Amino acid sequence: MADPRQKRLAEFIEPFRVKPGAKVNLQRDFDPAFKAGVKKKKHGVAMLDGGVRLLSEYQTRLAAQDTWGVLVVLQALDAAGKDGTIRHVMSGVNPQGVSVHSFKVPSAEELDHDFLWRYAQRLPERGEIGIFNRSHYEEVLVVRVHPENLDRQRLPEPVKKGDVWQRRYREINDWERYLTDNGIRVVKLLLNLSKEEQRIRLLRRLDLPDHNWKFSDADVRERERWDDYQEAFSQMLSHTSTEWAPWHVIPADRKWFARIGAGSVIVHTLMEINPRFPTVSKRQRRALVEIRLALEAQAPKGAAPDPFEQEHQHET
Ligand code: AMP
Ligand code: MG
Numbered sequence: 001m002a003d004p005r006q007k008r009l010a011e012f013i014e015p016f017r018v019k020p021g022a023k024v025n026l027q028r029d030f031d032p033a034f035k036a037g038v039k040k041k042k043h044g045v046a047m048l049d050g051g052v053r054l055l056s057e058y059q060t061r062l063a064a065q066d067t068w069g070v071l072v073v074l075q076a077l078d079a080a081g082k083d084g085t086i087r088h089v090m091s092g093v094n095p096q097g098v099s100v101h102s103f104k105v106p107s108a109e110e111l112d113h114d115f116l117w118r119y120a121q122r123l124p125e126r127g128e129i130g131i132f133n134r135s136h137y138e139e140v141l142v143v144r145v146h147p148e149n150l151d152r153q154r155l156p157e158p159v160k161k162g163d164v165w166q167r168r169y170r171e172i173n174d175w176e177r178y179l180t181d182n183g184i185r186v187v188k189l190l191l192n193l194s195k196e197e198q199r200i201r202l203l204r205r206l207d208l209p210d211h212n213w214k215f216s217d218a219d220v221r222e223r224e225r226w227d228d229y230q231e232a233f234s235q236m237l238s239h240t241s242t243e244w245a246p247w248h249v250i251p252a253d254r255k256w257f258a259r260i261g262a263g264s265v266i267v268h269t270l271m272e273i274n275p276r277f278p279t280v281s282k283r284q285r286r287a288l289v290e291i292r293l294a295l296e297a298q299a300p301k302g303a304a305p306d307p308f309e310q311e312h313q314h315e316t
Contacts, residue, residue: 003271005054005271006268006271006272009264009267009268009271010268012036012264013248013261013264013265013268015034015036016248016249016250016251016261016265017246017247017248018237018241018246018247018248018249019241019246020241020242020243020246021241022237022238022241023238024234024237024238024241025234026192026230026233026234026237026249027230027234029249030192030249030251031251032192032193032194032197032251032252032253033194033251033253033254034251034257035251035254035257036257036261038257038260041254041256044254044256044257044259044260045256047260048088048089048256048259048260048263051089051260051263051264051267052088052089052091052092052263053092054267055089055090055092055093055263055266055267055270056092056093056094058267058270058271058275059093059094059097059098059129059270060094060097061275061276061277062097062127062128062129062270062273062275063094063096063097063127063128064127064275064277064278065127065275065276065277065278066126066127066278067126067127067183067275068126068127068183068184068185068273068275069123069124069125069126069127069128069129069130069183069184069185070124070128070129070130070184070185070187070266070269070270070273071123071124071130071131071132071179071184071185071186071187072129072130072131072132072187072189072266073132073135073136073137073186073187073188073189074086074131074132074133074134074135074189074191074262075134075135075137075138075141075188075189075190075191076190076191076192076193076252077193077198077222077223077226077229078198078202078216078218078219078222078223079193079198079201079202079205079219080191080192080193080198080252080258081191081193081252081255081258081259082133082134082191083133084255084259085191085255085258085259085262086100086131086133088259088263089259089262089263089266090129090131093129097127097128097129098128098129098130098131099122099124099128099129099130099131100130100131100133101122101130101131101132101133102133102134103118103119103132103133103134103135103138104134106118106152111152111153111154115136115139115153115168116136116139116171116172116175119132119135119136123179123184124184126183129266136172136175137172137188137236137240139168139172140165140168140169140172140232140235140236140240141229141232141233141236144165144232144235145225145228145229145232150164165235166239169235169236169239169240172240173239173240173242173245176240176242176244176245177242177244177245180244180245185269185273186244186245187245187248187265187266187269188240188241188245188246188247188248189247189248189250189262189265190233190237190247190248190249190250191250191252191258191262192249192250192251192252193252193253194253195223195226197252197253198223199223202215202219202220202223237249248261248265250262250265292306
């Protein structure tokens with residue numbers, strides 16, 4: 001770890017990381033209002049600016065190297081700030097190198113397949129950062145809290161026997177291991193919101209006319225199942241935080257803090273990958289010299305064989 005920034009980031013994100021194998025109780029173990037010693041919002045905003053610049057630099061290198069891909073999985077309850085986090089954290093990166101997918105209630109076509117099918121369709125390419133706004137984890141969250149979703153998936157009777165959820169945890173872990181083994185790093189972020197802060201944000205959506213569009217009755221209905229979701233989150237964190245794809249619980253009661261928390265975990269992963277611009281080998285460079293000579297020989301009468309010659313000399 002040569003870069004001191006990487007060490008600082010590692011320390012900053014350490015409290016968010018869910019230790020693989022730990023038995024988690026979300027409400028007991030993680031404080032949605034935690035600020036990691038960042039006293040004021042303006043300090044946080046400065047940190048976010050720095051993080052956005054770093055992310056941009058590393059994303060350029062990731063794309064140039066074109067070898068690793070990064071999948072960012074973003075989960076949270078309604079009004080926790082998933083959309084705003086994506087907008088702010090990714091604000092500095094080249095849109096060509098990023099893909100964002102929001103997963104909604106599955107379509108008839110999606111329900112006709114195995115449960116991971118639609119997520120596999122949307123994976124990032126090498127060199128790309130892919131963001132899942134909701135993800136395959138809905139399959140052990142909303143589907144678990146509302147089992148009628150599982151009925152819609154029409155699993156044959158014999159495979160419905162036993163503990164479907166334990167099996168899904170294992171299948172998800174195996175899938176993420178497969179992705180990691182194939183050069184797709186998986187970064188998992190849970191934005192952790194308190195019940196009271198959710199109440200305030202839902203009210204805000206009602207109070208401010210230009211926020212009304214964001215309000216949905218479904219959000220209020222889901223809120224009634226708060227405890228069930230906390231339990232489903234705790235189970236998910238306990239069973240699917242792995243060495244190859246650990247979960248990070250990001251305190252989300254302050255939007256500005258959630259953004260630096262999420263951004264820091266993503267940047268830290270990119271620093272670990274440490275992508276490099278491709279270099280040209282001696283042999284390739286010799287080949288380039290020969291091509292140049294051939295192109296120069298094709299110059300029409302009176303034209304400079306290589307109008308850029310001066311610049312070339314500066315470069316070498
Ligand atoms: P939103 O993210 O607010 O646009 O809402 C998307 C909705 O789709 C949420 O209510 C999710 O719970 C729901 N959803 C996402 N994935 C699934 C899934 N696999 N099965 C059932 N509902 C889902
Ligand atoms: Mg919503």
